[in-house]
Amino acid sequence: MNKKQILLIDDDHELAELLVDYLSQQGFIVQCCFDGQSGLELAYQNKFDLILLDVMMPKLNGFEVLKALGSEYKTPVLMLTAKGDHDDKVRGLELGADDYLAKPFHHQELLARIQAILRRINIVTQQNQQTIHGENSILTVNNIELNHATREVTCHKNPIILTGTEYQILAILMEYHGQIVTKEILSTEVLNRKLAPFDRSIDVHVSNIRRKFDPYCEIEKIKTVRGAGYLFLTGESS
Amino acid sequence: MNKKQILLIDDDHELAELLVDYLSQQGFIVQCCFDGQSGLELAYQNKFDLILLDVMMPKLNGFEVLKALGSEYKTPVLMLTAKGDHDDKVRGLELGADDYLAKPFHHQELLARIQAILRRINIVTQQNQQTIHGENSILTVNNIELNHATREVTCHKNPIILTGTEYQILAILMEYHGQIVTKEILSTEVLNRKLAPFDRSIDVHVSNIRRKFDPYCEIEKIKTVRGAGYLFLTGESS
């Protein structure tokens, strides 16, 4: 899978630099600009997968950018703002933002939100494709094959028996192969609860998945990214 | 394909207006009303393909509307709510809602959910039409033969006597052979009601079907996929 491209629009040069570093390191391609006017121009290029948009900016502020992009604009937008103002949040969402994060935020939180949005969008487009192309129930990545219709799993053609939870976790990791998926997302999506401080369930499930695959593959398919989450390897020499 | 009709029940006029605009633009016919009482009346007209139902409302709130519609009511319902309350979600789903979305939500997300629900029911109804209008009234999968014209069933040529409900369940499983069929679908299609939390009818029917086939086949034809549903095996060496 290709790297996702992010457009960062924020007049705070210092923060921007930090974010570019961090997100690049997390596998994104980041382009940034420092005011709404040029942000808008870049946004119209339609080449980004996600836009991080600061509210307080010279020339055009974040809301104005959002409004200018209009409701037809497809690329998801995550608003950043200095205030934790609830009204601002509602206003942003009504104008078509996909999520909202108040400064100062933790970079992991940002990462989680970005992934949540990309994930959501992915689902939407997949659904559309499914609608158009009919049944597309088989997902294959790196010699592992999932059949959603039967919930069967094979590794190098060998059948593997997974539990429901294991299957769901693997499915998400494979859907986002090449991207880090946080435990928060796995917990919310699969276990239907927020990740609590000492909740080790996800770790245990991942451990069990790995053990079941172990006899059939030489190299690990699921990589741990300490402090960030898990990552299903694409299998190509990156 | 005809435009789908959506009934929106929400007392927030501003939001309602936005949604009507957006959904109309997306090709739906949207009718809206602003309280539970009138919503209920409109819902009884049975002309809608989907109902969007707000929880917090004057006169009758969303839960009360759901309860009033009852588990026999067929039109799918998507609940909207101000709170992201998990308990609310569970409660709504238990009362027969088909999905749940917390405000504020992004319009794309709403669209995705709506399409997901419509697609789900579409698959089912298409399948039924096949059953009814299908040219060849004999369906054979994995040595089990159904004759839709006479409703006779044989297993390895041995006649089996099934009740009406058993026959319908088996017919659906066989039509979908090689695919998991959820209990929700079986319940809606065969028993004409939404699956309630402790409803074991489907399980019992499946158990009875299996018992009747048991003397005539070595291996199970109907596989249980825990937490997901039942699966009629194709019979080929997978």
Next chain:
DNA sequence: AAGTGAATGTAAAGATTGAGTAAAGCTTGC
């Protein structure tokens, strides 16, 4: 290098849940 603390791996115990099924209860058509 060695030490430290936090994050992760994982076996095993404990708790929970889903499903199978016998049997009782209920409905419906005759």
Next chain:
DNA sequence: GCAAGCTTTACTCAATCTTTACATTCACTT
């Protein structure tokens, strides 16, 4: 009323999920 069939109840068991406990690894610090 009765028989056939559907639903509910109740109990069981096994699958599976969570928690616990300890081992290990990793990123830093000293």
